[in-house]
Amino acid sequence: MSVIPVKTPSATYDVTIASGLLRTLRPRLEKLNQGKPFVPFVVTSPEIWGLWSEQFLASFKEPPAVLFLPAGERYKRMASVEDLAQQLAEAGADRDSLLIAFGGGVIGDLTGFLAAIYMRGIRYVQVPTTLLAQVDSSIGGKTGANLAAGKNLIGSFHHPQAVLADTDVLGTLPATELRAGLQESIKAGIIRDAKLFSYMEKNASAILAAEPKAITHVVAASVRVKADVVSKDEKESGLRMILNFGHTIGHAIEAATNYKQLLHGEAVGWGSIAALNVAVGRKTVTPAQAERMTNLILRYGPLSPFKATAQKLVDLTARDKKNRSGVRSFILPKGIGATQIVRDVTEAELLAATEKMLTLMRQSTR
Amino acid sequence: MSVIPVKTPSATYDVTIASGLLRTLRPRLEKLNQGKPFVPFVVTSPEIWGLWSEQFLASFKEPPAVLFLPAGERYKRMASVEDLAQQLAEAGADRDSLLIAFGGGVIGDLTGFLAAIYMRGIRYVQVPTTLLAQVDSSIGGKTGANLAAGKNLIGSFHHPQAVLADTDVLGTLPATELRAGLQESIKAGIIRDAKLFSYMEKNASAILAAEPKAITHVVAASVRVKADVVSKDEKESGLRMILNFGHTIGHAIEAATNYKQLLHGEAVGWGSIAALNVAVGRKTVTPAQAERMTNLILRYGPLSPFKATAQKLVDLTARDKKNRSGVRSFILPKGIGATQIVRDVTEAELLAATEKMLTLMRQSTR
Numbered sequence: 001m002s003v004i005p006v007k008t009p010s011a012t013y014d015v016t017i018a019s020g021l022l023r024t025l026r027p028r029l030e031k032l033n034q035g036k037p038f039v040p041f042v043v044t045s046p047e048i049w050g051l052w053s054e055q056f057l058a059s060f061k062e063p064p065a066v067l068f069l070p071a072g073e074r075y076k077r078m079a080s081v082e083d084l085a086q087q088l089a090e091a092g093a094d095r096d097s098l099l100i101a102f103g104g105g106v107i108g109d110l111t112g113f114l115a116a117i118y119m120r121g122i123r124y125v126q127v128p129t130t131l132l133a134q135v136d137s138s139i140g141g142k143t144g145a146n147l148a149a150g151k152n153l154i155g156s157f158h159h160p161q162a163v164l165a166d167t168d169v170l171g172t173l174p175a176t177e178l179r180a181g182l183q184e185s186i187k188a189g190i191i192r193d194a195k196l197f198s199y200m201e202k203n204a205s206a207i208l209a210a211e212p213k214a215i216t217h218v219v220a221a222s223v224r225v226k227a228d229v230v231s232k233d234e235k236e237s238g239l240r241m242i243l244n245f246g247h248t249i250g251h252a253i254e255a256a257t258n259y260k261q262l263l264h265g266e267a268v269g270w271g272s273i274a275a276l277n278v279a280v281g282r283k284t285v286t287p288a289q290a291e292r293m294t295n296l297i298l299r300y301g302p303l304s305p306f307k308a309t310a311q312k313l314v315d316l317t318a319r320d321k322k323n324r325s326g327v328r329s330f331i332l333p334k335g336i337g338a339t340q341i342v343r344d345v346t347e348a349e350l351l352a353a354t355e356k357m358l359t360l361m362r363q364s365t366r
Numbered sequence: 367m368s369v370i371p372v373k374t375p376s377a378t379y380d381v382t383i384a385s386g387l388l389r390t391l392r393p394r395l396e397k398l399n400q401g402k403p404f405v406p407f408v409v410t411s412p413e414i415w416g417l418w419s420e421q422f423l424a425s426f427k428e429p430p431a432v433l434f435l436p437a438g439e440r441y442k443r444m445a446s447v448e449d450l451a452q453q454l455a456e457a458g459a460d461r462d463s464l465l466i467a468f469g470g471g472v473i474g475d476l477t478g479f480l481a482a483i484y485m486r487g488i489r490y491v492q493v494p495t496t497l498l499a500q501v502d503s504s505i506g507g508k509t510g511a512n513l514a515a516g517k518n519l520i521g522s523f524h525h526p527q528a529v530l531a532d533t534d535v536l537g538t539l540p541a542t543e544l545r546a547g548l549q550e551s552i553k554a555g556i557i558r559d560a561k562l563f564s565y566m567e568k569n570a571s572a573i574l575a576a577e578p579k580a581i582t583h584v585v586a587a588s589v590r591v592k593a594d595v596v597s598k599d600e601k602e603s604g605l606r607m608i609l610n611f612g613h614t615i616g617h618a619i620e621a622a623t624n625y626k627q628l629l630h631g632e633a634v635g636w637g638s639i640a641a642l643n644v645a646v647g648r649k650t651v652t653p654a655q656a657e658r659m660t661n662l663i664l665r666y667g668p669l670s671p672f673k674a675t676a677q678k679l680v681d682l683t684a685r686d687k688k689n690r691s692g693v694r695s696f697i698l699p700k701g702i703g704a705t706q707i708v709r710d711v712t713e714a715e716l717l718a719a720t721e722k723m724l725t726l727m728r729q730s731t732r
């Protein structure tokens with residue numbers, strides 16, 4: 001079992017990672033809320049509940065109320081939040097209610113947001129069930145929903161009381177989802193943990209087979225990176241931006257393909273490769289280092305290919321939420337395991353780097 | 367001009383009250399944001415904009431973008447928030463956007479909530495145009511929207527950068543809205559400011575005619591009460607509850623009449639009278655004091671009558687958002703100008719007090 005603390009000015013809590021954690025939920029909730037009354041409400045999707053409700057309920061004498069959200073990014077909308085809030089209100093949920101987000105990043109983000117705004121804020125706990133949710137989205141307090149105009153444009157910072165990640169649940173996760181999530185772990189290695197990077201190089205088969213020891217190691221190491229970064233910069237005024245390595249072009253790829261063709265992690269994989277090309281040009285990494293990193297990204301593929309011109313992708317980066325009054329921040333690796341933030345990446349540089357990534361994509365997916 | 371500070375752990379800002387303030391908006395925004403870039407977006411209703419846009423725009427070289435919300439409590443919903451957020455996104459609003467809530471409490475609450483959740487939080491300024499918004503809703507950072515299941519069940523704490531209250535705009539406010547809003551000023555006097563209470567006794571005609579000197583005095587004194595209470599208890603863990611004097615039964619009256627028949631302040635007026643009846647029974651006020659307070663409430667009427675049984679109203683108080691795991695808090699005046707919070711008011715006490723208020727209503731509105 002790994003217990004990794006997140007310490008921010010607004011909240012301190014632990015991320016616990018272990019096999020079999022689901023069966024111990026209720027006593028953990030009691031410990032978290034020492035004496036304070038709480039009424040649990042689970043938010044999950046029918047699929048996940050079908051697979052894991054038995055383990056989830058094992059420690060509850062009285063089964064908690066369960067609210068369902070259909071699976072899929074397209075339900076990450078204000079209408080779902082309103083609908084769930086209405087269900088809470090009808091069930092008599094008050095300020096002593098405690099939400100349990102039991103699902104992937106969509107359920108986690110939306111439930112966190114619901115907890116942030118229901119009666120101006122109630123408690124919640126993250127019980128993430130995808131690799132991406134365990135290593136990334138459940139940690140750091142970013143919650144939200146999508147608008148027609150763009151992803152995550154609506155949201156709040158609202159930290160969970162705890163993140164309880166049971167690696168067993170990854171056993172039922174589709175392989176493509178696992179692989180896509182692992183791109184965020186590779187990212188964590190690239191930006192801040194050379195050891196994690198090497199571990200993922202050396203143990204790719206075991207990790208991709210979700211072997212308990214290997215996957216738990218990777219989840220814990222990835223969580224440590226995110227927890228550490230978030231603890232040092234809660235509100236993304238500086239350091240936290242490094243978590244966006246690979247995401248500038250990654251988000252553009254998602255937008256260009258209407259968020260339908262690629263999983264987020266896949267888009268980040270391609271985006272990371274493009275960013276590495278910029279880094280080589282800037283000499284913040286050597287060509288050999290870039291090659292190693294690119295190879296690891298592809299090793300955890302195949303990443304779905306897509307159709308978009310470099311120009312289109314670069315145009316789409318202009319709308320990145322990280323921009324402030326037009327200034328573009330860009331995260332580059334400094335060797336393997338460190339980063340730097342630059343603000344003067346030109347459109348020409350981005351274009352060339354993206355073009356090179358697209359060429360690689362055409363070669364590798366022929 | 368009165369400048370009244372609000373100082374909470376999460377924000378410090380001023381409420382400025384003066385005639386002619388609207389014409390000085392732009393330089394005030396610049397001063398508030400010293401050097402930091404900002405792009406203003408006004409949120410208002412067509413009616414208010416029709417009446418006051420000339421004054422509003424007087425200090426702007428380039429007119430700001432204006433987003434419209436139709437007037438009325440029924441538009442205080444998530445769908446409106448989403449719609450406005452979508453308009454912001456389409457207009458390219460980023461984290462440097464600054465919202466200006468120009469309207470009554472509905473516009474203020476909804477715009478504050480929009481600012482709280484757009485890109486996880488952007489700046490905003492309150493420019494309240496109703497008496498209720500100037501003395502109450504614009505101050506303290508409570509923002510939100512209604513659900514079908516109940517009012518203000520969704521929301522955030524998010525403070526404005528400033529509250530800029532121009533008392534001139536009250537000149538176009540319907541008389542019923544002015545009177546209803548003044549019930550919150552009477553409340554402020556009852557719970558914390560005996561001088562305000564006396565001033566309102568002595569100057570009722572001038573205040574009800576919205577004479578500049580009198581109305582500005584009342585607005586400033588009421589704001590002082592709210593600002594002071596909020597500064598001492600931002601998140602309603604204790605003291606802030608006293609602002610709910612008259613609101614337990616008041617909210618029940620609103621619910622019983624589907625929020626359609628009475629203005630909020632009118633319901634609070636009746637609710638205050640019921641609470642005073644409890645207070646007499648508990649001897650926290652003398653019958654003579656209760657009479658004085660009841661008289662002042664009625665003097666700022668007529669309060670619209672309504673149909674509901676005492677039992678119905680008392681049943682509805684059980685759903686009060688202030689309840690936590692079933693414990694009911696109740697605010698009673700202690701003489702005129704002070705309060706105490708009690709947690710053991712029985713249903714029988716509430717019933718008798720409400721019955722007495724209903725009898726008074728039937729007499730006074732025959």
Ligand SMILES: NC(=O)c1ccc[n+]([C@@H]2O[C@H](COP(=O)([O-])OP(=O)(O)OC[C@H]3O[C@@H](n4cnc5c(N)ncnc54)[C@H](O)[C@@H]3O)[C@@H](O)[C@H]2O)c1
Nearest residue numbers: 071104105106107129130132133136137142169170172173
């Ligand atoms: N808050 C943050 O900091 C943050 C960070 C990164 C991503 N995100 C968000 O996370 C979301 C993506 O999350 P995701 O990748 O987990 O996608 P997801 O939540 O859509 O889950 C992917 C799919 O896997 C299914 N699933 C989940 N757990 C399963 C299990 N154990 N067994 C079988 N099937 C399972 C889901 O039903 C879904 O169909 C995006 O909305 C993104 O914006 C948020």
Ligand SMILES: NC(=O)c1ccc[n+]([C@@H]2O[C@H](COP(=O)([O-])OP(=O)(O)OC[C@H]3O[C@@H](n4cnc5c(N)ncnc54)[C@H](O)[C@@H]3O)[C@@H](O)[C@H]2O)c1
Nearest residue numbers: 437470471472473495496498499502503508535536538539
């Ligand atoms: N946030 C808080 O702490 C808090 C406190 C109290 C009340 N509230 C909220 O405030 C809302 C009620 O606010 P309200 O009473 O201002 O109602 P409102 O915003 O609906 O305004 C009342 C009416 O007056 C019109 N109007 C506004 N200004 C005008 C002007 N200068 N001239 C002419 N017409 C004008 C409006 O268009 C509307 O029709 C409720 O939703 C309530 O929940 C919030």
Ligand SMILES: [Zn+2]
Nearest residue numbers: 184247264268
């Ligand atoms: Zn990501």
Ligand SMILES: [Zn+2]
Nearest residue numbers: 550613630634
């Ligand atoms: Zn009120």
